[in-house]
Amino acid sequence: MGGGRGGQKRGRTQRKHFKQNKENVWKKNKSSSDNPSSTSATADATNNNHSPWDDFATQNVAFEDYYKGQEIVSVEEWEKFLSVLHKPLPAAFRINSSGQFFEDIRSQLENDFMKNLEMEVNDNGEVDAIRPLPWYPHNLAWHSNYSRMQLRKNQTLAKFHEFLKQANEIGNITRQEAVSMVPPLFLDVRPEHFILDMCAAPGSKTFQLLEMIHQSTESGLLPAGMVVANDVDVQRCNLLIHQTKRMCSANLIVTNHEAQHFPSCVNKSISDNVKTGSGEDVGMSQLLFDRVLCDVPCSGDGTLRKAPDIWRKWNIGLGNGVHRLQVEIAMRGIALLKVGGRMVYSTCSMNPVENEAVVAEILRRCGGSVELLDVSTELPQLVRRPGLKKWKVRDRGIWLASYKDLPKYRRFAIFPSMFPSGRTCEIEMTETDNPQEDFGASGNASEVEIQTDLENRVQNDTIIDSEQSENLVTSGSAVDAEVSCLPLERCMRIVPHDQNTGAFFIAVIQKVSCLPAVFNKNSNQNGQSTYPENKVEKNLSENIVEDTSGVETNVSEDLNHQQSVLNEGDLHIDSLDKQSVLDEGGVIEEDNEAQGAELLEGGENGHEKKREGNRRLQSQGKWRGVDPVVIFQDEATINGIRDFYGINESFPFYDHLVTRNSDVQRVKRIYYISKSVQDVLKLNIQVGQRLKITSVGLKIFERQTSKEGSSSPCLYRISSEGLPLLLPYITKQILCASLADFRHLLQYKSIKFSDFVDAKFGEDASNLMLGCCVIVLAKGSQAAADPIKVDASTIAIGCWKGKTNISVMVSSIDCEELLERLSVRLGSTKDSSIQEVRPSDMDTEAKETPIDDARNLEVEAVEKAVVN
Template identity: 60%
Template structure:
């Protein structure tokens, strides 16, 4: 989402007018999904040759080849192999969630069924296996396919496997993600008690990977002490993040919406008198691990996103360099001493990679070390980082900052070069004796700052509002190389004196495509050895003081919108948003879901105070306005009467602590719709955030555990159990619980509503009819020795149901129900129902009576066709 100009009224009016559909009934219209090979369906950028056939994206860009050949990112003898691999479609990859309930079943299915059946489809002479585990990923949890995403969609022989991938991905058992995108979290060395910050998290595949790690480190059914804070600057991209992480069903996650370079610091010593400090509670929000996967030009993803060939130019990396440094420095400031930060990009450009790492080391001095992790993940093929490179600006190659034209010195900073030093450097020096760039920035006069910001904006945006003006760039690149007269220097690279960095940048890791048939990636692992000194703190404190810029302002598009006027958005962000999306979405993280679906199903920020009547909604919105405009506050739920009613109705054991762990987004107790459960680590952060004035803009958190449900027949408890929270709560429930045979359990999932006399096990039907009206839990008793121990078994399979007057109704989303039905059928040797059989409802003999779901307002999870049941982003409201 770019931050450029708005369309005027006349343009909007003109845009709404009807236009002739030139494709309608056109005999030369290309066939659906047709032609053009693997990238032909993308449909933008390239026209039709002779009006006869649809052409694929071009995989040629002379400027791209010239740039990286000059940078010598691979030896000359490997250049042809490197370029040849970049032009091939990217093989698909996915990762298994080892903490999911059916982990063993999925592994068995892959090894025994799909691996054998797909062998006949192997067509690449370089690949021996159609599907194989990635040798460098621990536990054989990540798998590589010898098929691109397009082949999976189009090949009829792969249809069943493609359906398997889509279904398991939607329910969270696997995550479809580019292989090299899985690498950065592995080098964080996450431990069970770590607090982790994912600074630029959307769309969320790496965040999901981090959650897998912390939950895998503990016993099933036990909450880990670790916690993940996932942040993203873009409100709409937070939808993707929430959608992705919701599949994990975790109480150990907080999703925030801040500029990463201005992520707020929550310190009690700055906001509270010492007399109020409690030494037993956290005093400052710091993290043991930080994942800094920054916005980048994304040219390492050209195999997956071939449109990048057309869009790429050298100015993209130059324009993002400062922002990347700022984000990385903020990450270091938030890191605990002894903690580890991973800096990564999906770019091959040294200006975005080694130059940023070098600048971090210069600013931090002895406080930060670039780690040598060559002994970690030994089977991962990686190459050392570069120690020398050049900068290209407006058609000229630059070896040192002295070569930069005077009027460009504010756009091309010294930190982009290997030495990091300028020719006329009057900047202040930090405690380590190295240059402190941010102090220099502060000393610049306002005119220089404006000029620098404008140059940065142009470098990123070109003249096309978030997209580079390719024609202009190509024109510049194709010129003779002469630069303006005041320089009288040639752009011939052979005459350039290049610098060499004396920093240990060889410890960085470069992953190149032709080494292991993957995308390209850059990773650097940094460790904080000591607290930053006073001079180093000057720059990182900008994140503390400039937090006011991150505060929500008056909406410009619609009431409650979190958008801010373009003039309020920092210059860096205006230029980067387009690049952020292009880089990160192409980063292998968008396989799991489509952007359109996420936007349709879960438009933006958490807001559960939705009413049918607009007047009531507006009134309550005013009442519930927290510090952040458009975002409901996080409220600890302490309604003793409601909690007592829930505990009594479900017989929840005292060993499951509810006090202090329940939160909601509505301060009005009578209108609370959903209650969320948070872990102890999240609870501590929430309490700290309240004490420092709610500096964190929290869009989503916790695990939905209870949801209000009214019934026309009445129920002793007004809150039902949530499917997401059931696995956590199941071992502690002693009432409203039933144990079904495999056949009756299968029928419940298949037909969704069954009358009590229609169960195969008559005793089960009698027990169901004897329950109190309202929510109940049905547990599959098959495969367990004793019924008394089933509920405490972490592997127990259970579903939430509603007990009405005459029937039992399943309250599980159709998608989850379908997946669970197939798993149960396969595990216990039952016949897997066909799709037509699933839609069939049990009929009531001799009567037109409708099956009673027991709910006055039918729950979304009860509706077979409900999209809300598939998505349900913990209460969302729409934004333009």
């Protein structure tokens, strides 16, 4: 990843950062319980008859008044709705369906944990400590009736909790809120699809999309599709890379852009050749997507059960403040969508201003070019409610039924698109209107200024509510809201008390034709401006560019306003130290070039960055602080790797290997990319590197750093991530081991040739060339001398052949997980005739094993962990 933190070593995450757990706001605060006047506790906090969670049940009068007025749920179920919101969210997770052991893990959950925990009953009297989510296909998503904190504290659930932690670190499962799993399911993803995840961090949905394109792909092959995962925040991109690295996919690109300004990549010369039918196929002409996931930044009040600190932070201005940004992001997603493609718009908010109002504005702007799909028959066991057709807008303590009720001085903060009709009033703006009141002194709605304005609004709301609350609530219920004529009932609302989940909103939109040739981003279906002209727009540097769908749109390369409220979605990291998740291997920037790099949002020209001391000058790409992706074309190195491992000629190498260092002598890591990613990278180079790429591809080779490694005929070892992809094509430096010897390697990490149970295997191992090798677990009665046949069920690990021993090059956590999988699949009872190898028999001389690489693997295991 480009971008440095001066003087700090890059490329691997330091352990200390993962010890800084996020503050658990559900956890009982001793001082608050001792102090009856504490504002964080209820009046009866000391009542022993109450659940421990009641001590932290907070209230927000503005929240309750607002959602009562919006009639989110009926009056009869309001109390049930509110009571569920005050309970902690049950834990949920998803099995990685493309993983090698996903069937074993599912069977272990169904036949082991479910039965062992069937007598466990939680505080709510619910049985079934764990159960599969009925609406998720093939029992691949699971629900626990316990929150994360309860899982940690319950001794009966200790084994299950350890299983969750280890499987999550390895990538066999992903912890994810249940409702957050829903949007990707409605995208109808196929392996050949090009998919854009516009606001991807923290990455759980991106991981889910990668699973979908890899799920039905044969071993050793890559899907024809790909995923571009984008996020505006650099630090959240790091978190995104951490999450998706566990997937080990060569079909992923991570980018760092404002979603509403995601670049168009169009090569007009190729487009002209395609249109005229002349010339040969010279590659991709433009970057368009078959599927777009538009999970936009929102107020996040649907995650109150997971992040109860939102109770005290919530105010009306949060939803109103992000509405315009949400519309812009969604419209950009539509512009990047292929005709016939599908986009899912979603939020973890209950606010209709962020949900139905945005969808309605999309339909108005696009006219008949898009269709809001009715997906009520899909996932029939998922309990969902139809979208609202009427709602009101509230601003500074006043309920507004239509835009004409809005005071003129507030028309720079409240837009017609927030209302069901989307119509503007005919009253003209006067020169006395002051936009600075709503957009800050600079005239640009910066993140700080927006946040300040939101704070002012909540203070004003508090004052008004305290003085006129009774009148306002009465007037709010008496206001007749507009009713939309659009089919917004096709949207989906998921409310917490229907399925014991969080809240979510989903709308599925299909693009049926190109957008209008002349398109005004601020116009509704009647040609009226939904966003009043103001001085803020005049401050933007606007350029007319041709959209990839043949649409001319106004886009600004400037940061006209920041995303003031980030959609934490699957993981709220408000209080997480941004330094806690640093760059790692997946960011693919070389360690020794990254120190002192300075990360900025964008640089227009390539430049040379000076390094301290004897550090060489590092050539940069368009994006300052981010090294360009370089196609690795050093034939000598490539041929050396191919010959050493005997890699079959059918495996495509050339133009599929990339690095971030143009100096082949200094390349530490080599990454593999799929054909689809290759096409996007080539197009990006042709159009002037418009995409700011922070991570790409799958780490497949890594340079040896140990003393012994430098004496190997091949300086590059196969990485654990890349082994499954290469395994079917390797013909040299590969051996088949018995179950006993394979287990011993995993247990003791290093074994002398003479200490292997199978003497023939030890002899064959001693005859391998010095360096990296692959050990495959024998199947059934397969002998070491038999030809090795690889399929999807083949289990293999990367090892190092030293002068006297074989050492595993797999992290301890991976070894433990693999041993657990073997025990579940093959049984843990060992043959009494097998000679047991003791640690004292092992060769542990540092000179004989690549200790440096082993330690690096240990650190990499820590990098993949997300502290729970």
